[in-house]
Amino acid sequence: MTNLEPASGTRRSFLRASGLGIGALAASPLLAACNNQNQTTAMPRYTGGDPWRRFEGTTINFISENTAPTAAIAANLKPFTELTGVNVQIVNLELTALVQRVALDMASGHAQYQVIYADPYQVLAPYSAGLADLSEFVGADGYPELGHGGLKDFIPTQLNAAGKFVDDEKVFALPYDCPTMIWQYRKDIFDTYGGRMADDLGFDITPGADRTWEEYFQMAEWINGNADEVPYGTGHQAKQHDSLMCDFSNLLWAYGGDYFENGQDVGLLGTKDPGQSLLNQPEAKEAAALYNKLVGIAHPGSRGWDWDGVANALRAEQIAMTPNWHENAAANESVLPGKVGYAPLPKGPKRNAHMYGGCGIGIADNSQGAERGAAFLFLAWATSQDTQLANLKSEAGGGTPTRSSVYELPEVRKAENRPSELPNMLTADAVNFAWQEANIGLRPKIPMWNECDTAIFTGLSQMLAGQGNPEETMDGISDHVDRIVERGWVA
Template sequence: MKFVLHAPLLAATALLGVTVTAAQAETTLNALFMAQAAYSEDDIRSMTSAYEAAHPDVKVNLEFVPYEGLHDKTVLSMGAGGGYDVVLFDVIWPAEYAQNNVLLDVSDRITNEMKSGVLPGAWTTVTYENKNYGMPWILDTKYLFYNKAMLKKAGISTPPATWAELKADAQKIKDAGIVKYPIAWSWSQAEAAVCDYTTLLSAYGGDFIKDGKPDFQNGGGLEALKYMVDSYNDGLTNPNSKEFLEEDVRNVFQNGDAAFALNWTYMYNLANDPKDSKVAGDVGVVPAPGVEGISDASAVNGSMGLGITTTSKHPDAAWNYITYMTSQKVQNAYSKLSLPIWKSSYTDPEVTKGQEELIAAAQTGLAVMYPRPMTPHYQEMSMALQQGIQEALLGTASPKDALQEAADNSGL
């Protein structure tokens, strides 16, 4: 991994950057990032230190919050007069941010090279009503990870291609006594649960909204939640999944306590690292399964972008920083935790070496990413869905009743 091999150089550059900028910085940017999944905090600090070293007149103050605090921290800072110049935002927020004038429209800053070089699907991350509110940065979806040794021990020759096969394989592994709870999910009452639910909804051909009204309580949306509840009640899903976030899932899987896990790209290389993982070398990855007769694979659009707040006093410097962070050179160097947004990166040995299996899964998964609904009322809908999923898992409401209540409280 290039960024590991060059860590001493990056560290030295970072120290130099801090020394120079402390004395000479004329512009200070405040940037808000996420402290979970995708790029690590250390990676973002290294990227930023290298940027500062090349731009000694700019100092970037970094702040990291859990994903669950990212939206509210951004919105509240606007009311306080705008504390941030650059913010990380989820694919589900541009509609709301556009309506409330949170981010600058940067359409006129995007070059032809950017337009043609970035994967078309990545632009959906930052676009609302034909306007671009930033640059895509994290291109991501959830994949099905599996423990090769456990599958082999259970006599399973290939990973599951459908969700029905996943349940059947998990039952074989459980019956063989290989692991008590074969599947781990991120089902905490948070956006993570909605992402897992969206993956299943896409597999079953469901819709979040139809004709301007909620539709996830019907058809494929209902089948998705039934699948979740059934796998939980059958003892195939780790019961603690209802409190798990993505890092909990990674820790359970790489500790050898799960045969299957749904998670983001970043888990592949971390779970294959023998320094921290008990299952290194046995980690397989495939696109999330499909449903026979409906879909071949499933995926949720979990991408994120970097944008400039409308209250930034340094929009030009902020854009310069964003274009550096999203540049192909930087993304290729840090591609072991988040795959690049650039088309040509996928044939670059710097990116593909050592993660050919992940790249193969990405070619399918990224092509079928299903969007969570682009609506200014998304936060309200998501909160209602999170609660409904929890109620169904806990058995306090049937999947049908839980989703109907969520639909009634969705804000649509």
């Protein structure tokens, strides 16, 4: 495995300095040329035999964000090499650096990185023209089957959100990881104080989908003043960062707000023209008001924390509960064994909503010859039931599966309850609820999302710092997002 340091500078400045503006890249003659070239590049002819051995001796490169599944796979590539005879070199980068590298590689004419960690918002939406349509391989003669029902085995909302863009008939990536935000709480503290808290507050305080965000606020405030084990009832990933947008979005959707019209469709399949922003609507302003109030009584470190910061705060016994990515469960259990519970996030006036942060892996469309075919072998293996189970067990990382069939395995079902040898599975009930179409939270899958995201978390951060009230803040963010969308996908 090769590890490279993240490149410095922002994605936009990097592309501009390189002469590869985002809009220019989308229509790049080089990209168009390599797409045409792939249609005629000789692929080794399949003459029968084991399709897994068809590209034996080939070396491919996989560029990935430094995620749990990739850590697990990098620690044990031997099974893939033994199965296929293909060598894989893995480059791990911070996501912004990965996007920069992928953008340049797609315009180069020939892929240096054949397998790409295709973040739906930063890679798939803006660069789908540079990713291969996997129908070229899935079910085609000379390639192994995906197994266990093929594409239908992937959790449907994840296949759409992480694998497709605009065209429902094309699949550009296979679901690879699936971090989803759920309610994580100190079970031991709730066991100790639950009776008193319920009596004082006048409602059932059991964490779960029946609680409301207003009740969550009251519970956090009660813990602030009554629990000795932790100084604060809640903590949030409210740093001026993508994490702030993720944290706020759970309330936005729960209160009936959204970023654009038809938000679920824009999140599942995506669009190139989402229309006017809805962030100036009453539902969005109501959500912002409660979020502002909630962070106001949260641990003061919240405004400097991203998802890692708030996860560490829970494990350091600084907070009693937090919304955060479910894949923190394994680390929680290693530090606070048996003390952390997992539940769906609270509901708002409209619904329960849980930010989904999963990504897929795809093939660079300027991959050629045997490298192109070997890349699909890696996709098929890396997302297979056996590999996802091995990742779940890995001490190097792992993540949680994206295939429904893995969750039906007896040893996986057993691990949903303590004592668990697969601690991420302790979140199974919560995430299965979260992944239902009515409960999943999907940010807009649009080519210009990066700029919109920055406008959103910058405005929210200013609100949390007291530089504007929720109504003014959401009006300002909405106007900014509209200008970005009207300008289109440009550098």
